[in-house]
Amino acid sequence: MTSLPQPQIGAKKLGLVIDLDTCVGCHACAVNCKEWNTGGHSAPLPDYQPYGVEPDGLWFNRIHSYEAEGGSCGDRTVNFPRSCLHCEEPQCVTVCPTGASYKRAEDGIVLVNADICIGCKLCSWACPYGAREFDENQGVMKKCTLCVDRIYNETLPEAERQPACVLTCPSKARHFGDLNDPASEVSILVALREGQDLMPELGYRPTNKYLPPRKAKIPVSAQPAPTASTAGFGSALLNLVDRVLSR
């Protein structure tokens, strides 16, 4: 059913908390995500012409880099991992005509049933975050599963029952847990660091939260950029050489 499940009291709300202060933009999460998921629940994650001129492929996690200017965090680079936010109002689910797209009542994970997906792509249009990607080979839509095949996997040691991206992050910028439990590590992080929703104005109520960069401790003042000298004896000589050689 692509109607959203009735909210259950006390049900888990599993999601990620991503720390934009400590993310170093190394893409390890994206790589490990690809590595696990190309053999996981939504396998495979195809690549098109991986060794060609225009390599292309399906990833659940993509790492952008931005320059932030002004404001309390100072001028700085912000690395930004982008993946499915497992929204509480996921329009990607309600627009699905077949029931392939669904949100689980028990933990809030948004998944695609690839066996009944017709590949109409409407869900990817309905997602404001660009989290869903199309498998051109199988003709079905795929997306982040929150590693549903890891987090409940009793054949893995308990410490490894976490999404692949969280396990691999070398700067501990990614955290996984129940955001419905105010005592969970992730909820405490969100409360302490003022975790943010992405595009809250669109009303999708994402579960994943992003911890904004901390305040800049070292004041950064704008410095004039050094410029090449255009006056003086040196440049007059260069101009002369240029004119002689240009003849």
Next chain:
Amino acid sequence: MTPASSVLLLTTLTGFGYGLLAWLGLFNAAGALPRGQWFGPVVIVVALGFASAGLMASTLHLGRPERAWRAFSQWRSSWLSREGVAAVLTYLPACGFAALWWFWGQDAAATRALGLVSAAFGLVTVGCTAMIYASLIPIRQWHNRHTVPDYLVFAIFSGAVLLAVMQAAWFGHSGTVALVACLAALLALVLKFAYWRFIDRQAPLTTLTSATGVRQAAKMHALDQPHFSQNYILREMGFQLARKHAAKLRKWTYVLAFIAPAIFCALAAMDVAPVVFGVLALVTTGAGLFLERWLFFAEATHTAAIYYGHTI
């Protein structure tokens, strides 16, 4: 949004088909059509032919067309599913309308009533198609009050042109229908003008600071892309149309889709070679509305593209 020919064909052809069905039902209920036992059923076959061609074209863009039947199941939440259900249901009154016209005559009360029911089902299907686009929150050029009325008016406009041509070809004149088509073209022109004026003045739905949660930054811009080449998001939702090209194409749309058909229909309404001008109106309407629909997609921006530094 990247314009896919399958969806352009779906929306334009079903507009012609259901618009034609709607006008046949309405005009017949009003007793404003010439008498002809063959005319009604043939028009209905043509209407359903256009609609079916559009619906078939839409399955071409599916990744798994053999599973298309599954799309009828989620009508409780999905406008795409509702469109499918409405499209299939429309065949029932439309076929009944054709049968009654043939057996009981076009003036029978039941025929007239079923014509109106067919008209309503056809227009509801067009409305569902429009709602697929109008309900998509991340696309400001679609998620607004213009989309549904525009789709409905473009459908009744193109359907009126088609009915005018068929009536002229059948009976040698298309008087009232061609006049209605002319007026519908002018109404469609006004709506398209209002739509373009509206989207040109819209503010972007979000900002990069809101999209990344870095609200304390005064401004942000994209530095490094996640990948050096294309990906699905950019191919599907990152389509960018240069403003100068858009301006030129808008002018062509005004001329081809609305002004030329309005003139041709007016001439046909005045009984000046109604078949010739009717066909000219039909050809320009078809080309113009295809262009109009192409722009509807090409000018639409998706919030996901903001992550790649696009203007949305």
